[in-house]
Amino acid sequence: MTAAQLPVFEPPDTIAALPSRPFEFSPAAAEQAEVLLAMAPAALYQKLITDQESEAVHLVSLRLLTAFLNGPEPSELGLSGIVARVAGVRAELAADLRLLADDRTEAGDAVLRQRAPLGLLGGCWLDVLSQPATQPSVIVNRLFAHHFALRGEGNPKRSLHYLRRQALERAGVYLPEIAAADFLNATEARPLTALHGCFYLALSRLPASFLPELIGVHYAVLALGVDDQLLGLTPMPGEEELREMLRAYLELAGPGEVARLINGISCAVELEREHVGLLRELADWYRRLPLESKVAGVVARHAPFAGRHHQGVKVAGRSLAETFTDPGLDLARFLADFRESGHVRRTHDGLSRFVRAIKFGGPMFGIFSEQEAMIFSEWVAAIQAGDRPEIDVVASTAGDRAAAARSAAIKGTRTPAIVLREPGALSDRELFGRLINIENFANTLPVARDRAERLFTEAEVLFEHGAGGRYTDASYFEYSAEALYERAEQVYWEKLIRPYKPLTDIPDRDEVVFLQTTYALGALIDATWIHRTANLGRCDRRCDAALFSIYADEMGYGDLRKNHITLIHRALHSMGIKLPHIRDEAFQQQGDLPDALYGFSLHQLCMALFPDSYYNEILGYNLAIEMFGLGELRLHEIQKLNHYGFDDCYEQAHLTIDNISAGHSRQAADIIVAYLDEVRRVLGDAAVGREWRRIWRGYASLAYFVEHALLQRLAPEPAQTQPARTEPAQEDDSLSLLI
Ligand SMILES: [Fe+2]
Numbered sequence: 138m139t140a141a142q143l144p145v146f147e148p149p150d151t152i153a154a155l156p157s158r159p160f161e162f163s164p165a166a167a168e169q170a171e172v173l174l175a176m177a178p179a180a181l182y183q184k185l186i187t188d189q190e191s192e193a194v195h196l197v198s199l200r201l202l203t204a205f206l207n208g209p210e211p212s213e214l215g216l217s218g219i220v221a222r223v224a225g226v227r228a229e230l231a232a233d234l235r236l237l238a239d240d241r242t243e244a245g246d247a248v249l250r251q252r253a254p255l256g257l258l259g260g261c262w263l264d265v266l267s268q269p270a271t272q273p274s275v276i277v278n279r280l281f282a283h284h285f286a287l288r289g290e291g292n293p294k295r296s297l298h299y300l301r302r303q304a305l306e307r308a309g310v311y312l313p314e315i316a317a318a319d320f321l322n323a324t325e326a327r328p329l330t331a332l333h334g335c336f337y338l339a340l341s342r343l344p345a346s347f348l349p350e351l352i353g354v355h356y357a358v359l360a361l362g363v364d365d366q367l368l369g370l371t372p373m374p375g376e377e378e379l380r381e382m383l384r385a386y387l388e389l390a391g392p393g394e395v396a397r398l399i400n401g402i403s404c405a406v407e408l409e410r411e412h413v414g415l416l417r418e419l420a421d422w423y424r425r426l427p428l429e430s431k432v433a434g435v436v437a438r439h440a441p442f443a444g445r446h447h448q449g450v451k452v453a454g455r456s457l458a459e460t461f462t463d464p465g466l467d468l469a470r471f472l473a474d475f476r477e478s479g480h481v482r483r484t485h486d487g488l489s490r491f492v493r494a495i496k497f498g499g500p501m502f503g504i505f506s507e508q509e510a511m512i513f514s515e516w517v518a519a520i521q522a523g524d525r526p527e528i529d530v531v532a533s534t535a536g537d538r539a540a541a542a543r544s545a546a547i548k549g550t551r552t553p554a555i556v557l558r559e560p561g562a563l564s565d566r567e568l569f570g571r572l573i574n575i576e577n578f579a580n581t582l583p584v585a586r587d588r589a590e591r592l593f594t595e596a597e598v599l600f601e602h603g604a605g606g607r608y609t610d611a612s613y614f615e616y617s618a619e620a621l622y623e624r625a626e627q628v629y630w631e632k633l634i635r636p637y638k639p640l641t642d643i644p645d646r647d648e649v650v651f652l653q654t655t656y657a658l659g660a661l662i663d664a665t666w667i668h669r670t671a672n673l674g675r676c677d678r679r680c681d682a683a684l685f686s687i688y689a690d691e692m693g694y695g696d697l698r699k700n701h702i703t704l705i706h707r708a709l710h711s712m713g714i715k716l717p718h719i720r721d722e723a724f725q726q727q728g729d730l731p732d733a734l735y736g737f738s739l740h741q742l743c744m745a746l747f748p749d750s751y752y753n754e755i756l757g758y759n760l761a762i763e764m765f766g767l768g769e770l771r772l773h774e775i776q777k778l779n780h781y782g783f784d785d786c787y788e789q790a791h792l793t794i795d796n797i798s799a800g801h802s803r804q805a806a807d808i809i810v811a812y813l814d815e816v817r818r819v820l821g822d823a824a825v826g827r828e829w830r831r832i833w834r835g836y837a838s839l840a841y842f843v844e845h846a847l848l849q850r851l852a853p854e855p856a857q858t859q860p861a862r863t864e865p866a867q868e869d870d871s872l873s874l875l876i
């Protein structure tokens with residue numbers, strides 16, 4: 138295919154699904170995935186929520202999705218048919234949910250806890266749906282608008298997650314953060330709950346590849362509104378908005394995509410039915426639970442933590458320390474002995490030694506929750522009244538049959554689309570294609586990590602020499618908020634604004650177009666560096682919310698007219714630059730954008746895939762890149778574009794949005810200050826210096842790509858010290874990127 142024959146992409150981007158491709162993994166990841174899949178459901182849930190970077194988790198996610206989604210269902214259902222089907226299930230579940238919601242006893246409390254691992258992850262499947270491979274798709278941006286709304290429009294305190302948490306707390310259910318190590322324990326999650334959670338988390342790891350199914354899941358889960366009904370919350374987004382999204386999708390989708398959409402809907406409907414069934418079963422179990430069994434439950438929960446505290450306390454001649462560390466602990470036997478012991482005998486104050494111990498002032502005060510303490514008090518009172526019922530320790534089995542079936546399906550499912558191989562040696566163009574389509578090429582993740590690390594390390598050369606930069610100053614300085622703001626101001630005024638003079642000589646048309654092509658590869662992945670930060674379990678800090686707000690700004694909050702990827706396509710088209718979409722294989726053959734500039738975009742794509750490992754570096758890079766386009770560079774470009782009548786929408790949008798007084802540049806500095814303030818408060822002053830150094834190498838890594846002239850002066854042999862992918866530029870046109 139010659140360059141002239143390549144498919145040309147032009148917005149609107151009407152994809153309904155990405156082209157189907159195999160999923161490549163390394164053989165080592167396949168082995169690690171087997172180990173993960175053999176873990177108990179709760180451990181797998183925890184792994185999925187905490188690990189958003191590893192290849193093995195991507196493979197586990199694919200296996201889970203294959204097992205849960207039964208396969209496309211050819212269907213004649215149109216919009217009204219789908220809406221009616223989901224509404225029918227909602228009506229079917231409503232009566233049960235009302236009963237559960239109205240139950241203010243401990244059964245109702247258990248139900249709310251049980252639902253929390255699903256309710257609090259609601260919408261996570263949208264976390265990275267917006268990514269270089271899917272932008273600027275019409276449907277992805279509609280969903281991004283939902284995502285933005287679910288995230289509280291930039292205010293975490295208005296987010297779905299927070300509103301649900303508040304509703305839980307109003308009902309007396311207080312839980313740790315969702316990614317906290319003890320979260321599932323605190324919810325007493327049944328294996329089935331954890332497995333359901335694993336499905337939604339898996340979808341959040343491969344959203345682009347499962348776009349049609351994801352839309353089905355998104356529609357069904359939100360339209361069924363199980364969590365809203367349980368917690369008495371207003372649906373968000375409302376049914377009409379959801380239906381509009383669905384209508385928009387059905388206009389884009391062919392029969393194959395509709396079949397996949399219905400598959401997603403069926404899966405979510407089945408899961409929600411199953412989970413409401415589990416909640417019902419759990420509530421019934423609680424309601425029928427004899428007092429002794431409740432006591433046994435409390436003891437079983439606390440026994441592992443009792444440790445050696447009870448060395449001196451004996452029941453039936455055996456120390457409690459020994460009893461509670463016995464792996465064969467017979468709870469019924471223990472409770473039978475305990476109720477005959479002196480610990481529960483009525484004392485002169487009408488209580489007992491045990492009840493006094495758990496009350497305020499007693500040695501065990503605060504160990505048990507209010508509800509647990511009440512169960513003990515009730516039990517002791519019954520014992521003192523002479524009750525000696527049979528002690529039956531019954532563990533809950535709610536949902537276990539369905540969980541076993543799901544686990545068997547996960548074990549038994551094979552995913553035919555998996556290819557096991559190492560990525561091998563890759564050209565820059567091949568690597569670029571793989572990083573854009575990373576869901577299909579997870580075996581490239583180790584390559585990306587190594588590359589990002591190498592570049593961050595190499596860029597530290599500018600810690601010493603960075604002051605001589607033309608557009609940046611990456612020279613190292615000791616951190617203080619004042620020093621950071623001062624450096625940003627100084628770079629802005631001294632390097633970006635002061636040198637500005639309107640051009641008196643406009644280069645010829647071809648030269649203007651050529652220079653624009655050198656910027657284009659970076660602009661086509663605008664904001665990629667932060668597209669994976671602030672995902673589920675990582676959006677509690679002020680800095681995370683602010684990073685998400687910048688990303689949302691870049692994507693126009695889902696409004697395509699304001700979306701920066703749309704703007705760059707518009708600008709390129711006005712100059713007659715016609716390219717395939719970066720997600721298409723054909724992009725590897727494009728002849729318009731120079732090879733020498735892939736390094737910059739590759740670095741950005743690489744770091745973006747490790748938002749936990751390179752969080753600090755991303756913060757520094759964010760400041761550097763948001764500032765980079767300010768002042769002279771962009772003003773000159775606008776002048777040149779206007780001269781030839783080219784569309785300057787991309788440049789104009791950035792002129793205002795990135796400004797240093799309140800725009801992205803200022804926000805980027807504020808984010809660093811907020812983050813390091815948290816570091817100081819949690820880890821102390823000593824940690825700030827360490828974390829800061831990593832932030833600053835992120836800043837330096839942008840400078841490393843743009844300060845060609847400086848690097849040339851530093852290294853007589855440029856090839857040895859410069860990023861291999863960037864050709865040294867002439868001093869007079871050292872600019873090669875404009876984001
Ligand atoms: Fe932008």
Ligand SMILES: [Fe+2]
Nearest residue numbers: 763794795801
């Ligand atoms: Fe920006």
